[in-house]
Amino acid sequence: MAKVSLTVNGKNVEKDVEDRTLLVQFLREDVNLTGAHIGCDTSQCGACVVHVDGKAVKSCTMLAAQASGCEVTTIEGLSGGGDLHPVQAAFREHHGLQCGFCTPGMIMAATDIIKRHGTKLDEATVRAELEGNICRCTGYHNIVKAILDAASKMDGAAKVAAE
Amino acid sequence: MYDTKYHRASSLDEAAKIFASADDGAFLSGGQTLLPTMKQRLAAPSDLVDLTHIDGLSGVSVDGDTVKIGGLTTHYEVNQDNALSKACPALARMAGWIGDPQVRHRGTIGGSLANNDPAADYPAAMLALNATIHTNKREIAADDFFTGMFETALEEGEIVTAVSFKSVDKCGYEKFRNPASRYAMAGVFAAKAKDGSVRIGVTGAGDDGVFRWTEAEEALASNWSADALDSCDVDSSGLMSDIHASAAYRANLVKVMTKRAVSSAD
Numbered sequence A: 001m002a003k004v005s006l007t008v009n010g011k012n013v014e015k016d017v018e019d020r021t022l023l024v025q026f027l028r029e030d031v032n033l034t035g036a037h038i039g040c041d042t043s044q045c046g047a048c049v050v051h052v053d054g055k056a057v058k059s060c061t062m063l064a065a066q067a068s069g070c071e072v073t074t075i076e077g078l079s080g081g082g083d084l085h086p087v088q089a090a091f092r093e094h095h096g097l098q099c100g101f102c103t104p105g106m107i108m109a110a111t112d113i114i115k116r117h118g119t120k121l122d123e124a125t126v127r128a129e130l131e132g133n134i135c136r137c138t139g140y141h142n143i144v145k146a147i148l149d150a151a152s153k154m155d156g157a158a159k160v161a162a163e
Numbered sequence B: 001m002y003d004t005k006y007h008r009a010s011s012l013d014e015a016a017k018i019f020a021s022a023d024d025g026a027f028l029s030g031g032q033t034l035l036p037t038m039k040q041r042l043a044a045p046s047d048l049v050d051l052t053h054i055d056g057l058s059g060v061s062v063d064g065d066t067v068k069i070g071g072l073t074t075h076y077e078v079n080q081d082n083a084l085s086k087a088c089p090a091l092a093r094m095a096g097w098i099g100d101p102q103v104r105h106r107g108t109i110g111g112s113l114a115n116n117d118p119a120a121d122y123p124a125a126m127l128a129l130n131a132t133i134h135t136n137k138r139e140i141a142a143d144d145f146f147t148g149m150f151e152t153a154l155e156e157g158e159i160v161t162a163v164s165f166k167s168v169d170k171c172g173y174e175k176f177r178n179p180a181s182r183y184a185m186a187g188v189f190a191a192k193a194k195d196g197s198v199r200i201g202v203t204g205a206g207d208d209g210v211f212r213w214t215e216a217e218e219a220l221a222s223n224w225s226a227d228a229l230d231s232c233d234v235d236s237s238g239l240m241s242d243i244h245a246s247a248a249y250r251a252n253l254v255k256v257m258t259k260r261a262v263s264s265a266d
């Protein structure tokens, strides 16, 4: 057994788990956060994306034991409060989801993309950056729209905050 | 995934020690190849030795003509490194074409080289750049390192700690991606050294993994331009055939990718 001690959405979590436990299993079964989904067993679909120490990773391709000592953010912790995060709000507004299975991973990937590219974000970049996230419903069009809109709104909000 | 035991090493010596005392140990870096393989039960190491907490094994340094990349440097870090983008832009670009952003955040150059997937990108670059692979025991020339499909010159328990190479006059990389897996169906790294010599590393196509296309090297050494390749042809006999592409199709792809790599070289 491995002693895993990490921060999940700002809270300390400490548990003994089997060494082979994947981070996504740990989050879903031991921490009861079922937002990160498991959509494949080949590390290709991105439904499981969370942030580890501020970077988007596939939580199905990391052991919980590897994440010990890290700060993990899941879709449940993204908004940090009652209101939706701007990316969540944009997905709702632009109909960026249908069945919703890919959505937690899409949104965690999207916030990472916006963080890395900021104002330089354009459609081609969003599409290339979504390489590791598969959606079987939407055809991606509205997902891309939602991400671009959220990026411009977040940029606007950041400018207001800086003034 | 079968049961396994996770260990975190804090030094190379400790990693080697844990590995030596394990029944059937494996080093774990980014886990972007090893963990998917374990999930599919295609690998079942008794012990995993996590290398990522060992200090000093990651980062890029450019010192005059010499470029050195630590074995634990992630694809993302290679892609983003400013000094490397000046010293060897094609290599930095190439790292940004590996898999997807999440894979690049965790996957490492050392893990990719040790794995030597026949469609991986880094092996082609290492061959073309005439790189040296540094391990915890010795230095190995890229020409001697890649010994076959998923095979390298690494011995049991040997750890890739870094790679180094002399910066070149010009180099380029072009990859025809399998649209589903994002691995190369043919990827070509073309490099022209400062002494005028040319090396071409080809991945994704060879039956035995990565290889050099020597005929093109000679043609390009006397005339560094895509047109110089018009008279060269890749022999399809040693090339892979699978549901994605026949050997003859790959042979043509290699030529086309080589032309593009030469044209885009900077």
Ligand SMILES: Cc1cc2nc3c(=O)[nH]c(=O)nc-3n(C[C@H](O)[C@H](O)[C@H](O)COP(=O)(O)OP(=O)(O)OC[C@H]3O[C@@H](n4cnc5c(N)ncnc54)[C@H](O)[C@@H]3O)c2cc1C
Pocket: A042, A043, A044, B026, B027, B028, B029, B030, B031, B032, B033, B034, B035, B036, B051, B071, B072, B097, B098, B099, B100, B103, B106, B107, B108, B109, B110, B111, B112, B114, B115, B117, B119, B120, B121, B122, B158, B159, B160, B161, B181, B182, B183, B184
């Ligand atoms: C969806 C997806 C798409 C991908 N697409 C591409 C692609 O387009 N191109 C490409 O090149 N790769 C691709 N990869 C593979 C990726 O680049 C991996 O990161 C890389 O192959 C392995 O590096 P790692 O650090 O993750 O190694 P790990 O998975 O940790 O280890 C791989 C192997 O190397 C050994 N090992 C690890 N580190 C060392 C070391 N320092 N010394 C000695 N042995 C070591 C391990 O024991 C294991 O056998 C993809 C992976 C995924 C999941």
Ligand code: FES
Pocket: A037, A038, A039, A040, A041, A042, A043, A044, A045, A046, A047, A048, A049, A058, A059, A060, A061
């Ligand atoms: S569950 Fe598909 S990539 Fe993680």
Ligand code: FES
Pocket: A096, A097, A098, A099, A100, A101, A102, A103, A134, A135, A136, A137, A138
């Ligand atoms: S909304 Fe159904 S998979 Fe994306």
